[in-house]
Amino acid sequence: MAGFLTPDQLAARTSRARDAAVAAGRALGLTVTDARVLHDVFSVVVHLAPSPVVVRVPTVLPSYADPDTQAARQRRELDVVGWLAQQGTPVIPPSPLVPAEPVRRDEFSMTFWQYVEQDSGTEPDYVRNSGLVAGLHAALRAYPGRVPFLSAAEPEFVTDALAVLQERPDLLPAADLDRARREWEILEPVVRTRAGFEAAFPGVGFQPIHGDAPAVNIVSTEGGELYSDFELVTYGPVEWDLAALGPEGEAAYNAAARRAGLRALDERAVRLVNAVGASRAVACLALAPQLPLLVEALEPALDTWRAAPFAGGLSGLSADG
Incomplete structure (x- = not known):
């Protein structure tokens, strides 16, 4: 290649x-x-x-x-x-x-x-882990420091990556690139700023969140599960941390959130973060020259994206209200 x-x-x-x-x-x-x-x-x-x-x-x-x-x-x-x-x-x-x-x-x-010794004999249970994310959110609510709004969405990365992919039809066909760009025109203003998100999703609250699929980044040890890999820690809607985990993961989170006194997931916000996650998956193809395994690894996510409604069915979304 x-x-x-x-x-x-x-x-x-x-x-x-x-x-x-x-x-x-x-x-x-x-x-x-x-x-x-x-x-x-x-x-x-x-x-x-x-x-x-x-x-x-x-x-x-x-x-x-x-x-x-x-x-x-x-x-x-x-x-x-x-x-x-x-x-x-x-x-x-x-x-x-x-x-x-x-x-x-x-x-x-x-x-x-x-260093922690991991339990290599335990298969990840992402549905169960989705419920554990509610406990992490409960803990993070009290964090006294400042973190930037939805920096985990990496809008600059997605925008730059789509420009790179313009020159790499071997990585992303022109029809896919056209869809990705049109979707990003809708999604990017909503995740670029807090004001943009609040205009499109009034009433959806924010707090410090993990930022990078915490249910996937829970490590099993003999002493129990540990949260890990907070590289993308950010401030935003809790829905961001449940992107791409599906209805079962969302239901497990909602049940645990109720027990912890937290709000349930907002269905429209879930659709948004899933759509933004798909845009980020497309953008990751631009990193494939640095990491060739991405070409094959991203295929399932791209197939899911192609079959999904345009912009998560939120094509009427406006960051202007």
């Missing part, structure tokens, strides 16, 4: 990220003799064994993610998760062995987290 990183180039990137994590850990005083790569998709995740520390090194990034932007996002994540841990919320916390700050090493910006 023209313009795609080769397997050797991908392996070299993984190796550079691993080496940077090891060097950064040692510079912070950690003992590292048996570093292992645990995960390698959008980030390279490295266990700095024997130290009980895991480093997450983002490697596949949108064009606008300069070092300052990336570090600001990582600081928000560390602050929110550190606060949740102090409140007793079951999260994978920042490592207590190093300062809770992003570290720049070589061309990478990385964060350091406590």
Whole structure:
């Protein structure tokens, strides 16, 4: 595939990220003799064994993610998760062995987290996990810090990616690109600003939220489930965290929300976040040259999008009210 990183180039990137994590850990005083790569998709995740520390090194990034932007996002994540841990919320916390700050090493910006032994014999139950998200929302409501409005929607990324895909018909056919652009003209003003969302969805409240499919990012351990991966933590409607989880996941969330004294999901807002999620999935094709596996991995999401109503059936939506 023209313009795609080769397997050797991908392996070299993984190796550079691993080496940077090891060097950064040692510079912070950690003992590292048996570093292992645990995960390698959008980030390279490295266990700095024997130290009980895991480093997450983002490697596949949108064009606008300069070092300052990336570090600001990582600081928000560390602050929110550190606060949740102090409140007793079951999260994978920042490592207590190093300062809770992003570290720049070589061309990478990385964060350091406590290592936890995962229960590899447990299959993820996303419906059950959807119910657990209500507990996370209950905890996040009291977060005293500030996080930006729906930054997890990444409107700049989607807009830029659609421009990139204009030049890559091998990644997205012209008819699909035309639909994606027309949908984004409707959806983008609603998620770009708080005022735009409030105009289109009056009465739907906001709070700090996880931002990146928390039901998928719940880790099972022998001691119970832990919330993880708050890279896209943001402020917005709780519906955002339930995107693409379907009616069963929504029902599980609503039942748990009622028990926790939280509001139920707004059906129209769910349709919106599902449509925006589909736009982001299309946009992710622009990252395929950096991560070729996305071409195949995104096929089910794209098929679902093609079969879905235009703009989630919200084509009359207006951010102007």
